[in-house]
Amino acid sequence: MTENGPVIEIRGLTKNYGDVVGIKDLDLNIHRGEIMGFLGPNGAGKTTTIRTCLDLLQKTSGEVRIFGLDSHHDSIEIRRRIGYLPGDFGMYNDLPVRTILRYLLSLSGYEDDGPMEELARRFALDLDKRYGSLSKGNRQKAGIVQAFMAGQELIIMDEPTAGLDPLMQQEFYEFLREERAEGKTIFMSSHILAEVEEVCDRVAIIRDAELQVVERIDALKEKMGKTLEIEFDKEIDPSVFDIRGVEGLEVDGRRARMIIACDLDQVVKRVSEHNIVNMSLETFSLDQFFMTYYSRPGGG
Amino acid sequence: MLIELRTNWKVLLTFLAVVSFLVAGMVAAWPSMGTAFQADALKGEENVSVELEDLGDTVKVHLQWSPVEGADNYTLLAYPQPQMLVPERAEGIDTESAEHLLEKDEGGTPQMYFAVVALVDGERQLVGMASSLERTSVYEETFGVNMSRVEGMASFMWDLFWGLLMMLFLGYVAASTVSRDFEERKMDIILSKPVSRRRYLLEKFAFLTAYTALMLLVAGLVLVGSMAAIGELSEGMVAPLLMSSLLAFPVVLLIMAVGTLAAVYVQDGRTAVGLVFLFVLLQVGINLVASMAEGLEHLSSYTAMGYWDLDAILFDNVYSVGDFVLIAAAALAVLAVAVLVFERRDMAG
Secondary structure (H helix, E strand, C coil), X not given: CCCCCCCEEEEEEEEEECCEEEEEEEEEEECCCCEEEEECCCCCCHHHHHHHHCCCCCCCEEEXXXXXXXXXXXXXXXXXXXXXXXXXXXXXXXXXXXXXXXXXXXXXXXXXXXXXXXXXXXXXXXXXXXXXXXXXXXXXXXXXXXXXXXXXXXXXXXXXXXCCCHHHHHHXXXXXXXXHHCXXXXXXXXXXXXXHHHHCCEEEEEECCEXXXXXXXXXXXXXXXXXXXXXXXXXXXXXXXXXXXXXXXXXXXXXXXXXXXXXXXXXXXXXXXXXXXXXXXXXXXXXXXXXXXXXXXXXX | CHHHHHHHHHHHHHHHHHXXXXXXXXXXXXXXXXXXXXXXXXXXXXXXXXXXXXXXXXXXXXXXXXXXXXXXXXXXXXXXXXXXCEECCCCCECCCEEEEEEECECCECCCCEEEEEEEECCEEEEEEEEECCCCCCHHHHHHCCCCCCHHHXXXXXXXXXXXXXXXXXXXXXXXXXXXXXXXXXXXXXXXXCCCCHHHHHXXXXXXXXXXXXXXXXXXXXHHHHHHHHCCCCCHHHHHHHHHHHHCCHHHHXXXXXXXXXXXXXXXXXXXXXXXXXXXXXXXXXXXXHHHHCCCCHHHHHHCCHHHXXXXXXXXXXXXXXXXXXXXXXXXXXXXXXXXXXXXXXXXXX
């Protein structure tokens, strides 16, 4: 048991469905006490990765270790210590939510339903209602409660905020931050970039079954650069911007627009020889980055 | 296991009630149907008596009839079917008795019908009819069961009626209880808890097994109780009637194991139920063919149902513990395969 090593350690993980590649040669470490976002478009392999880690799918090759244990052979021991919220799940429609959650709690070998009641109160979930009568948002809350109610140290979630209203989403993010502060590790997939930007420490981006990048959110933001837009008093020669680190240059008469991935000072000094009418600098949001990233062939 | 009860109790309790109601209902209706299951009486059969004398390859039939007043003589007619009798001898018989020689066939004494006709004042008049063998009803000829007897009634009920209903229902429950967890997307959550797939499957099966045992016991007790209520229960019949129900246990167990295997393999309710129904109907079909077609009786021994030998239990009060264990072992073997398949397959997500 490597208590100081990564909580989840994925090495060369490949999962094929017959001839179809689900995920290919994926490497990823998730550390204790961090919230790792797992970002990618639909069908990229996020759910496949998560379900393979949980031993719901048999891996084709590679290795997954959770708490230093083998994801397949030590699966029961691992599942004792993790909470999981699937992306698409159901429960017993005819039973009250409280009955279902107590049953699931008992499967985890837990007796204390105090945390369950507390979580339900926090997320305004009525435990006396039959699961089948709940709205999509309330079903999602029931899923969230069952993932956290046994106080496990690692929580894996597949698109956890699907169906939650914006206020509840904020409440959920706040809750995640508190959980992190208590030392919990969280691995969550999402296709909502703002969510990852707001709550995650690091992000892994997957596309077409392959992991593209794993980066700290703040480092990523830095790397992402800024958009600089300048208006001159007359037409400008594009060669002015022939500077290392200036990308995606668009010159339209007196206006120039570019992405700055270098020191801003260099650019400002160069353009100072010309008369500037207007200038705006905008930091890239992860959202924009994501769009740029995915629109580039080969992932940039 | 408790969760199964909580989610399924309505369906399971309803079926238990339906089974009890059907068994009691059939028994209650049986006396009024009794005559329908008896062989039609031959015309005037009380006037003609038959005695058989075994002569080795042949059988001599001694016929004797009550005299008819004013009869000049009698004519004896004989034919293997009662609808079409032909004169046995052209000349009249002066006495009130006659003999007829029958050649034995594979089954021993053949069925032969006789009619005695008297000639009274130049007119022919039927004295009575008789048969070389005891007559069987249409039901008995078709299904080989004498429905006018308690045992026959019980056997008929099991064989052709709700024995099938019960097997289909429990096969359905077994296949759908597992596949519903896939279809309703519960499997991911359940299996994310520290529950091995083996434990999951065995707990489900244990629940089904307990329910089956309860259902068969209730069905057997209702059968015995309702027979007693209509005053048709003799003391010797209690055990055979109860056993006729309980001996279905391993057969149903096997069907449920097949349903479980189908469910974990295809992970889809409709297909799994279809497969288990096919299994049950194949068994029933083969047994039906085996019971009706001559020379194909051995086919039934290839099916599990063939070991649920109702006639032996009901008519002779004998049953094979070996067969009981054999089918139960087969059920457990299929269940073991289901566990192995379940442990190795991707869970449909």
